[in-house]
Amino acid sequence: MRGILPFLVVLVAIAFLTKVDLFFYLVYALFGIYFLGRLWARRSLAAVDLYRQHDRRVFLGQSFPVEVKVANKGWLPVLWLRLGDTAPGELVMGGAFRQVISLRPRERLELSYTLHGRRRGYYRFGPLLTLGGDLLGTRTYERRCDEDDFVIVYPRIVALRELGFPSQSPSGTLPSQQRLFEDPSRIQGVREYQPGDSLRRMDWKTSARVGSLQVRRFEPSIALETAIFLNLAGDDYPVRSRYSATELGIVVAASVATHLIEKRQAVGLATNGRDPLSDATPSFPLRKGREHLMHMLDLLARIEVASETEPLPFLDLVNRESLGLPWGSTVVMVTAKEVENMLGVMLGLRRRGLSIILALLCPGHEFALTVQKADQIGVRALRIGSEQELDVWR
Amino acid sequence: MSYRQAGPSTGHRVGNWWIENLLRPAMVAGMMVCLAAPVVRTLEWMLPGWSGAYLLVFAFLASMEGILSERVLRRRLLSAWEYLGSRLAEMLVLLVLLKVANHISLGWDQLVADARMWFTDPSSFISNLDLFTAILVVPLWAMSIYLGRMVKGLDVEGERLAPPEDKTSIEYYLWMTQPPAVQDRQERLDSLAETFIWGGVAILLASLMLHILVPSTGIPAMAILLYFALGVTFLSQARFTVTYAGWQVQGIPIQASIGRRWLLWGALFLVGVVAVVLLLPTHYTMGPLQAIMGLYQLLIGGLMFLVSLIMFLVTLPFLFLFSRGEPAQRPQLPQFALPGEEQMTNGAAPPWLEILVSAVFWLIVISIVGYALIRFLRDRLGVLDESEEAAASWWGRLLLWLRGLWRQWLAWRRGVETRIRERRAERRAERAAQVRERRFLSLRRLPPRELVRYFYLSMARRAGHVGLQRAPGQTPYEYRESLDRQLPDLEPELHGLTDAFVVARYSPQPLEKEDADAVKPIWQRIKTALRRRRAGRAEQSPSKE
Numbered sequence: 001m002r003g004i005l006p007f008l009v010v011l012v013a014i015a016f017l018t019k020v021d022l023f024f025y026l027v028y029a030l031f032g033i034y035f036l037g038r039l040w041a042r043r044s045l046a047a048v049d050l051y052r053q054h055d056r057r058v059f060l061g062q063s064f065p066v067e068v069k070v071a072n073k074g075w076l077p078v079l080w081l082r083l084g085d086t087a088p089g090e091l092v093m094g095g096a097f098r099q100v101i102s103l104r105p106r107e108r109l110e111l112s113y114t115l116h117g118r119r120r121g122y123y124r125f126g127p128l129l130t131l132g133g134d135l136l137g138t139r140t141y142e143r144r145c146d147e148d149d150f151v152i153v154y155p156r157i158v159a160l161r162e163l164g165f166p167s168q169s170p171s172g173t174l175p176s177q178q179r180l181f182e183d184p185s186r187i188q189g190v191r192e193y194q195p196g197d198s199l200r201r202m203d204w205k206t207s208a209r210v211g212s213l214q215v216r217r218f219e220p221s222i223a224l225e226t227a228i229f230l231n232l233a234g235d236d237y238p239v240r241s242r243y244s245a246t247e248l249g250i251v252v253a254a255s256v257a258t259h260l261i262e263k264r265q266a267v268g269l270a271t272n273g274r275d276p277l278s279d280a281t282p283s284f285p286l287r288k289g290r291e292h293l294m295h296m297l298d299l300l301a302r303i304e305v306a307s308e309t310e311p312l313p314f315l316d317l318v319n320r321e322s323l324g325l326p327w328g329s330t331v332v333m334v335t336a337k338e339v340e341n342m343l344g345v346m347l348g349l350r351r352r353g354l355s356i357i358l359a360l361l362c363p364g365h366e367f368a369l370t371v372q373k374a375d376q377i378g379v380r381a382l383r384i385g386s387e388q389e390l391d392v393w394r
Numbered sequence: 395m396s397y398r399q400a401g402p403s404t405g406h407r408v409g410n411w412w413i414e415n416l417l418r419p420a421m422v423a424g425m426m427v428c429l430a431a432p433v434v435r436t437l438e439w440m441l442p443g444w445s446g447a448y449l450l451v452f453a454f455l456a457s458m459e460g461i462l463s464e465r466v467l468r469r470r471l472l473s474a475w476e477y478l479g480s481r482l483a484e485m486l487v488l489l490v491l492l493k494v495a496n497h498i499s500l501g502w503d504q505l506v507a508d509a510r511m512w513f514t515d516p517s518s519f520i521s522n523l524d525l526f527t528a529i530l531v532v533p534l535w536a537m538s539i540y541l542g543r544m545v546k547g548l549d550v551e552g553e554r555l556a557p558p559e560d561k562t563s564i565e566y567y568l569w570m571t572q573p574p575a576v577q578d579r580q581e582r583l584d585s586l587a588e589t590f591i592w593g594g595v596a597i598l599l600a601s602l603m604l605h606i607l608v609p610s611t612g613i614p615a616m617a618i619l620l621y622f623a624l625g626v627t628f629l630s631q632a633r634f635t636v637t638y639a640g641w642q643v644q645g646i647p648i649q650a651s652i653g654r655r656w657l658l659w660g661a662l663f664l665v666g667v668v669a670v671v672l673l674l675p676t677h678y679t680m681g682p683l684q685a686i687m688g689l690y691q692l693l694i695g696g697l698m699f700l701v702s703l704i705m706f707l708v709t710l711p712f713l714f715l716f717s718r719g720e721p722a723q724r725p726q727l728p729q730f731a732l733p734g735e736e737q738m739t740n741g742a743a744p745p746w747l748e749i750l751v752s753a754v755f756w757l758i759v760i761s762i763v764g765y766a767l768i769r770f771l772r773d774r775l776g777v778l779d780e781s782e783e784a785a786a787s788w789w790g791r792l793l794l795w796l797r798g799l800w801r802q803w804l805a806w807r808r809g810v811e812t813r814i815r816e817r818r819a820e821r822r823a824e825r826a827a828q829v830r831e832r833r834f835l836s837l838r839r840l841p842p843r844e845l846v847r848y849f850y851l852s853m854a855r856r857a858g859h860v861g862l863q864r865a866p867g868q869t870p871y872e873y874r875e876s877l878d879r880q881l882p883d884l885e886p887e888l889h890g891l892t893d894a895f896v897v898a899r900y901s902p903q904p905l906e907k908e909d910a911d912a913v914k915p916i917w918q919r920i921k922t923a924l925r926r927r928r929a930g931r932a933e934q935s936p937s938k939e
Binding site for chain 2: 005
């Protein structure tokens with residue numbers, strides 16, 4: 001319809017020459033169709049309100065619906081509207097969301113599509129894009145609805161039952177009215193079985209001897225505060241297994257933190273990875289509660305391996321962040337392998353009354369030696385090469 | 395919820411059968427008839443006593459036949475020679491039928507008399523009328539075939555527009571290598587639009603010539619209006635087809651009702667535009683400057699009159715007050731002399747109306763021409779681009795300055811709108827705060843978010859009366875769990891109300907009135923159950939005593 005405007009000018013000239021009403025009406029009608037058609041398309045598109053609704057936090061492997069709500073707030077119908085959402089590519093399967101609709105005046109529509117939490121991470125949504133046009137296709141109008149929207153895919157959380165942490169604080173730091181946790185490695189005695197007692201606590205030998213069911217009583221002396229240190233300095237990991245090992249480290253940290261928080265213990269977390277939302281070294285002090293766990297999982301979801309920038313050396317991180325830990329706390333160090341001076345740092349921590357668990361993700365051939373050396377200073381070293389190896393804590 | 399789930403999306407078919415196979419060919423044939431109308435009038439003037447109405451009907455039928463037969467021939471996949479032969483045979487039949495039709499207007503007796511002459515004088519077989527009508531009908535028929543072919547090319551038939559899912563299949567390869575569906579259609583559509591405009595030029599020029607040469611015949615207004623109405627509707631439909639094909643190529647799901655809505659809203663829009671157009675003036679009694687100056691004087695005069703009227707009304711009580719019982723001298727209402735009033739004669743329109751009509755007329759015409767010029771300069775010459783080249787010339791700078799002024803105006807307007815919106819929001823918030831402060835709440839006046847909060851807090855208060863207080867520091871979900879244990883029958887209602895409260899309290903998303911209304915029955919059920927429980931407790935208490 002590019003020729004319509006010159007044609008209109010010619011028509012105006014003819015109308016003035018002949019002074020016939022019909023030609024004037026024709027000019028008005030054609031111009032009205034052209035101009036008002038564009039105005040209609042623009043105004044109706046401006047009156048469209050849209051936003052998306054979805055779960056902001058999902059677990060790995062979980063599929064979740066994203067609802068796109070479209071509302072025509074105006075009194076003009078929307079002839080056609082092409083909607084498109086710029087969802088994070090890692091979560092999309094089978095193409096991005098797009099849809100063509102038309103809207104009656106004041107009509108509201110709810111569209112939906114599904115995203116899949118296929119990979120841990122913090123994902124930002126792009127704008128919702130709309131495109132509309134007029135009846136004769138002389139012009140299209142585009143609108144972007146920018147919204148600060150994101151989704152966090154949590155790392156895999158492996159269910160753990162017993163971490164077998166060594167006990168250091170017999171009386172604990174909890175108020176007396178709160179339930180104490182028991183250390184299964186320290187048997188205090190036996191008592192009569194009561195309904196609800198776990199079968200794992202049964203003392204079968206004593207039961208046989210006494211003739212009635214007996215259960216073990218444990219000392220209420222498990223370590224109550226645990227700091228997790230996660231090494232995400234890319235250079236500390238072998239290039240070949242860097243991705244899988246760091247991801248496993250994150251799984252270990254997330255699983256341990258979840259397990260301990262569910263046991264109502266205080267947990268802290270520090271890592272030398274890169275937080276895309278902040279320049280500071282990501283760390284959380286010792287806290288209890290689900291909200292604290294959510295913050296830690298959020299961080300573990302979005303944390304990235306620090307390889308391009310110069311990361312804080314892991315041992316420096318441990319030294320710095322362990323300063324405020326109370327006596328008797330447990331330190332879980334999740335790293336690739338034993339490095340120079342690691343035993344010295346761990347010895348220092350032991351002397352400050354801290355218990356240490358060293359989880360090595362790719363220890364190599366020297367693991368047996370590391371275990372021996374760690375054992376000498378009272379540190380428990382574990383090799384966790386896969387999620388299955390987390391069974392030591394199940 | 396007030397949001398409706400989107401309906402099902404369509405498959406690969408565009409529009410309806412009757413739109414593609416009947417409505418669009420009929421539109422094209424109708425346009426052909428409109429093009430023929432001025433020529434038929436000329437023939438009627440040249441051949442006194444001859445009426446060409448039947449010829450218009452014949453042209454319509456011939457055009458329809460041409461378009462529909464084109465579809466049949468395309469389906470048969472004929473060779474060029476076969477196609478040409480078929481078309482020639484068709485044309486011969488058409489001419490014979492045209493001759494018969496011509497004799498209908500002359501009468502059967504004339505046909506019999508002419509038939510006798512054909513054997514003695516074969517040259518008399520083709521009369522002047524036959525010649526003229528054939529010269530008119532055959533090009534129209536050919537044009538219809540051409541347009542029919544183009545229209546058919548817009549339809550989606552037999553092509554695979556959406557990509558096959560399996561990207562390793564042969565079908566996907568064939569889809570990838572097929573001719574560009576949208577681009578081809580766009581070119582066809584542009585060509586159709588140009589043909590429509592040239593047809594418009596032709597019909598206007600023919601009508602104009604007829605008007606000049608034979609003023610007594612008048613202009614075929616109906617044919618011209620019908621031509622443009624059909625043309626615009628047809629182009630709108632063609633645009634829909636091309637756009638639709640584009641969406642299909644991209645594999646975008648499409649709402650099923652979009653085709654029907656396009657047709658309906660397009661028709662309503664055209665009717666609306668025509669209705670508005672009929673209200674606009676088509677004549678003027680004064681030139682543009684005179685009209686605009688007249689309008690200016692009219693406005694100033696009107697304003698002066700209003701000011702004088704207000705002054706008069708203000709001073710009127712004082713005049714009565716200070717008259718001391720004597721009959722006050724009646725103040726004179728200021729007289730407002732309209733420009734050109736002295737020229738008013740009996741039976742003519744009032745001068746102010748003529749000024750107004752002329753001013754509106756000139757404003758519309760100037761706007762149309764100005765807009766067309768600006769668009770033309772921008773689209774074809776690119777002079778309104780904000781480039782250095784455009785700024786180099788004085789008129790380029792002038793246009794840029796005007797554009798800057800326009801943008802400033804838009805920015806100022808937006809700012810004012812924003813301030814008004816903010817002020818309104820503040821007032822609403824103040825009003826809501828005032829409502830909260832009142833002892834007796836009017837639920838109708840509460841905004842949706844406040845209403846949901848009220849429902850929840852009311853529930854918590856009533857639950858407190860029956861010993862289920864919400865502990866300090868207890869989150870809504872924790873409180874819900876504790877209530878669930880005590881009121882297991884109300885579990886779904888408690889979940890619904892708690893979820894709605896959490897959204898109303900913490901979510902930034904807008905909450906509609908319908909959402910709040912949906913919560914009300916839930917709240918009422920909980921309220922009834924709590925009231926019953928409270929009554930039960932009250933009955934138990936005296937019995938214990």
